[in-house]
Amino acid sequence: MTNATPPHPIHDLDEVVHQRTRLGILAILREADQVEFGYVRDALQLTDGNLSRHLRTLEEAAYIVIRKGYHGRRPRTWLTLTKSGRRALDRELASLRALVDRLDPEKGSRS
Amino acid sequence: MTNATPPHPIHDLDEVVHQRTRLGILAILREADQVEFGYVRDALQLTDGNLSRHLRTLEEAAYIVIRKGYHGRRPRTWLTLTKSGRRALDRELASLRALVDRLDPEKGSRS
Numbered sequence: 416m417t418n419a420t421p422p423h424p425i426h427d428l429d430e431v432v433h434q435r436t437r438l439g440i441l442a443i444l445r446e447a448d449q450v451e452f453g454y455v456r457d458a459l460q461l462t463d464g465n466l467s468r469h470l471r472t473l474e475e476a477a478y479i480v481i482r483k484g485y486h487g488r489r490p491r492t493w494l495t496l497t498k499s500g501r502r503a504l505d506r507e508l509a510s511l512r513a514l515v516d517r518l519d520p521e522k523g524s525r526s
Numbered sequence: 527m528t529n530a531t532p533p534h535p536i537h538d539l540d541e542v543v544h545q546r547t548r549l550g551i552l553a554i555l556r557e558a559d560q561v562e563f564g565y566v567r568d569a570l571q572l573t574d575g576n577l578s579r580h581l582r583t584l585e586e587a588a589y590i591v592i593r594k595g596y597h598g599r600r601p602r603t604w605l606t607l608t609k610s611g612r613r614a615l616d617r618e619l620a621s622l623r624a625l626v627d628r629l630d631p632e633k634g635s636r637s
Contacts (some may be wrong), residue, residue, distance in 0.1 A: 425550035440534035508630045
């Protein structure tokens with residue numbers, strides 16, 4: 416029984432959000448109401464396939480909504496962060512900040 | 527050609543170090559010269575198998591050294607962070623701090 420020991424801060428990290436590419440996707444989606452697939456792909460320097468795979472993981476977690484549509488006659492895929500996705504990203508950022516402050520307290524107080 | 531666009535900050539994250547469990551392992555190892563396998567396992571609430579798997583990844587990256595030995599007659603496994611592992615962890619913390627500050631600037635300026 417180690418009830419006295421609080422869980423290590425890494426347990427506050429959600430792997431769905433913490434994974435590097437998905438963290439980047441959510442960060443980009445937070446800055447606009449909806450973002451086009453190609454914009455995210457280029458900003459993160461991903462292949463279509465790699466981005467699609469991570470989008471599916473985020474969609475399954477209900478963190479994003481994926482909408483297909485047209486811009487003129489060109490097919491387009493639009494991505495939107497859900498409220499739940501925004502909350503998950505906020506939690507991750509708070510956890511990362513706590514982790515970094517704990518591990519690297521000196522740099523935190525610089526400047 | 528998009529040479530003008532700097533790579534997204536997620537590209538500074540090293541997946542070997544960024545992965546949640548491995549980040550926790552490196553963080554623990556940074557706090558002592560050597561740490562016993564069981565201590566890390568319990569602190570991070572992992573199974574032996576799961577911890578071993580992540581240790582192998584870190585050892586292959588030359589971020590840790592794994593030494594087998596005895597404490598009295600009991601076999602023990604000792605883990606040590608290498609210089610390269612320490613540098614990788616420091617880079618990760620700096621990248622996380624930059625990412626969090628960029629995504630969440632208001633909270634950063636709070637006390």
